[in-house]
Amino acid sequence: MTDRLLYEDQVARVFLVEDAAADGHVVIQPQRDVRTLAELTEEQSAHLFLVASYTAAILFQGLQAEGTNIISNEEEERLTLHVLARRTDDGLDFSWQPRRLEPSEMADAQERIRDKAFIVGKGSAPKEEPVPGLAAKEELQDAEEKENYLIRQLIKVP
Amino acid sequence: MAESQSPEEMLKQQKANCIFCRIIAGEMESKVVFEDERMTALLDINPAVKGHAIVMTKEHYPIMPLIPPDEFEHLFGRAAALSGSLKSAMLTKRCTLFVANGGVAGQQSPHFLFHLIPRETNDGLDAFAVKGKGINQSSHFELIKQNLYAVMRQHLTKRGRLNLLQVGKVVAPDDPSPEAERRAADPAPAASQAPLVASVPGPASPPDRLPGAPPRTPSGAPPERHDGATGAAPAPLSYAQLAQVIEENPEIKALLINNPAKLKAIIAENPEFGAIFAGIDIDRLGATLRASSGTPANAGGEPPVPAVSPVSAGSPVSAHSSVRADHPPVSAPEPVKPAAQMTLQELFGYIDAKPRLRQYLLEDSEGLKRLIPENERLTAFFAGSNVNAIIQAYQEHAKERHGVRATVEPDIRGNRTGEDETDAAPPPGPTREESEEAYWEMRGRKQR
Numbered sequence: 244m245t246d247r248l249l250y251e252d253q254v255a256r257v258f259l260v261e262d263a264a265a266d267g268h269v270v271i272q273p274q275r276d277v278r279t280l281a282e283l284t285e286e287q288s289a290h291l292f293l294v295a296s297y298t299a300a301i302l303f304q305g306l307q308a309e310g311t312n313i314i315s316n317e318e319e320e321r322l323t324l325h326v327l328a329r330r331t332d333d334g335l336d337f338s339w340q341p342r343r344l345e346p347s348e349m350a351d352a353q354e355r356i357r358d359k360a361f362i363v364g365k366g367s368a369p370k371e372e373p374v375p376g377l378a379a380k381e382e383l384q385d386a387e388e389k390e391n392y393l394i395r396q397l398i399k400v401p
Numbered sequence: 402m403a404e405s406q407s408p409e410e411m412l413k414q415q416k417a418n419c420i421f422c423r424i425i426a427g428e429m430e431s432k433v434v435f436e437d438e439r440m441t442a443l444l445d446i447n448p449a450v451k452g453h454a455i456v457m458t459k460e461h462y463p464i465m466p467l468i469p470p471d472e473f474e475h476l477f478g479r480a481a482a483l484s485g486s487l488k489s490a491m492l493t494k495r496c497t498l499f500v501a502n503g504g505v506a507g508q509q510s511p512h513f514l515f516h517l518i519p520r521e522t523n524d525g526l527d528a529f530a531v532k533g534k535g536i537n538q539s540s541h542f543e544l545i546k547q548n549l550y551a552v553m554r555q556h557l558t559k560r561g562r563l564n565l566l567q568v569g570k571v572v573a574p575d576d577p578s579p580e581a582e583r584r585a586a587d588p589a590p591a592a593s594q595a596p597l598v599a600s601v602p603g604p605a606s607p608p609d610r611l612p613g614a615p616p617r618t619p620s621g622a623p624p625e626r627h628d629g630a631t632g633a634a635p636a637p638l639s640y641a642q643l644a645q646v647i648e649e650n651p652e653i654k655a656l657l658i659n660n661p662a663k664l665k666a667i668i669a670e671n672p673e674f675g676a677i678f679a680g681i682d683i684d685r686l687g688a689t690l691r692a693s694s695g696t697p698a699n700a701g702g703e704p705p706v707p708a709v710s711p712v713s714a715g716s717p718v719s720a721h722s723s724v725r726a727d728h729p730p731v732s733a734p735e736p737v738k739p740a741a742q743m744t745l746q747e748l749f750g751y752i753d754a755k756p757r758l759r760q761y762l763l764e765d766s767e768g769l770k771r772l773i774p775e776n777e778r779l780t781a782f783f784a785g786s787n788v789n790a791i792i793q794a795y796q797e798h799a800k801e802r803h804g805v806r807a808t809v810e811p812d813i814r815g816n817r818t819g820e821d822e823t824d825a826a827p828p829p830g831p832t833r834e835e836s837e838e839a840y841w842e843m844r845g846r847k848q849r
Binding site: 262291293295298301334338349360364 | 432433434435437442444447449450451452454465466470473474475477478479480481482483484485486487488489490491494495496497498499500501502503504505506507508515520526528529530531532533534535536537538539541542544545546548549550552553556557564565566567568
């Protein structure tokens with residue numbers, strides 16, 4: 244499949260999808276060869292979504308769409324944001340079946356994500372003062388991650 | 402629904418009923434996983450999987466195009482690291498990011514948000530996969546291409562980042578050759594024509610219509626943008642056009658030559674001027690005009706060069722001598738390669754080899770900034786670059802080389818944040834690993 248280049252700048256490039264999922268299907272990729280969003284800098288991430296937002300607006304107005312979706316699944320070789328024009332009865336459905344999670348599972352997820360996310364943009368200080376850079380090291384390997392997570396849990400036990 | 406209500410009233414009412422605004426105000430309980438002064442991320446109460454989070458600005462914006470640029474960049478800038486945190490917390494390799502604009506697309510909340518969903522193989526969430534259905538949309542090519550180029554150019558001009566449009570062979574901003582003109586215009590030869598979609602709501606444009614509301618006709622008054630321009634702003638001028646404008650307006654020319662500071666103030670206050678001078682370095686332009694009109698460099702409001710600057714002490718002081726001493730005093734000096742055309746590594750290498758420039762960058766950045774418009778070579782070197790960014794990057798680079806790393810805040814992956822990631826080659830000096838070793842040694846608690 245050869246997608247045609249619509250736009251590019253130093254951060255992003257935009258293609259019209261040849262085998263489209265909707266009448267109005269455009270993909271945005273970073274110029275950097277990365278597979279996941281987390282590999283981008285803040286500026287690159289912001290810029291990529293800005294391009295996606297403008298693209299969505301153009302599909303919305305230019306193609307008389309009734310709505311738009313922006314989806315990235317991190318499943319392509321290179322990070323890809325799909326921008327799709329949406330219309331009633333277009334046969335697309337991105338809804339999910341909500342899961343029932345026990346309160347304990349929600350609390351567990353909350354704690355785990357909070358533990359990792361506090362350093363995002365030097366966010367609010369954590370309660371148990373992990374050293375800056377520690378979390379970054381932990382990201383290196385999943386195995387190591389699991390281990391460290393468990394150790395951290397142990398440390399919390401008085 | 403609301404013929405009688407103004408958009409502001411509608412928004413106010415929507416805000417009052419918004420469940421997320423109440424959560425953010427602390428009136429309702431939620432499972433917050435990340436929060437800063439402008440945004441918040443919480444667990445979805447109807448999750449697709451464990452760890453499914455929704456991320457939103459604290460301020461209420463009903464749709465994506467209504468988010469002002471600063472807020473937008475903040476929200477989606479943080480999305481990168483946040484998705485990394487989510488994956489690392491839930492021990493997954495992938496994360497789906499999902500945005501729904503409009504009810505048809507699945508937007509359920511009147512408070513714009515996006516979903517971050519940790520993904521695993523066979524997690525039963527195939528619904529998010531975007532599968533080709535063989536729809537041919539080649540008829541849309543020109544429409545999307547021309548409009549996207551037009552809105553991006555307009556946006557980048559307003560944000561002073563027009564240089565981002567230079568892809569491949571970098572074009573110097575003031576290269577007057579027809580070749581450069583052609584290359585600069587290449588991405589969309591028709592971009593100078595009026596866009597097919599006169600005003601596209603992008604981030605920072607106001608509600609052309611809310612989800613569910615009927616579309617406004619193109620004849621409606623162009624919405625005023627947050628950043629002051631209206632509708633489709635005039636395309637930014639080329640340097641040649643700008644020169645013509647300046648020649649035709651002696652007042653502007655006089656200000657440029659004699660009092661750039663005042664002109665800048667006028668530009669800041671007046672959006673029309675802002676559009677004309679978007680992306681233009683006023684100081685530099687003034688210097689060029691001064692040079693061409695034979696006016697002495699310090700005729701006007703420009704602060705004079707300090708009599709004894711840290712690097713020129715002892716040498717005769719003229720506007721040019723202090724920095725030009727870097728270069729052999731030959732009649733035909735080697736052409737200056739603009740910093741904008743260098744990779745970060747080249748840039749650092751170049752500066753490392755120029756002790757005076759280096760010292761200026763590290764010790765007297767203000768003095769350097771004053772010198773730039775007065776020195777041709779410096780002017781050429783910094784053309785099209787953000788001087789402050791170079792100063793900051795070089796200072797960080799210098800610190801890093803001395804192993805002082807603690808002042809540089811690591812981002813989520815332990816990299817220094819910044820543009821150096823766009824260059825594959827690492828900067829000279831210690832590698833990241835070495836720097837980290839030094840860092841851990843300094844902290845007195847070496848890992849691994």
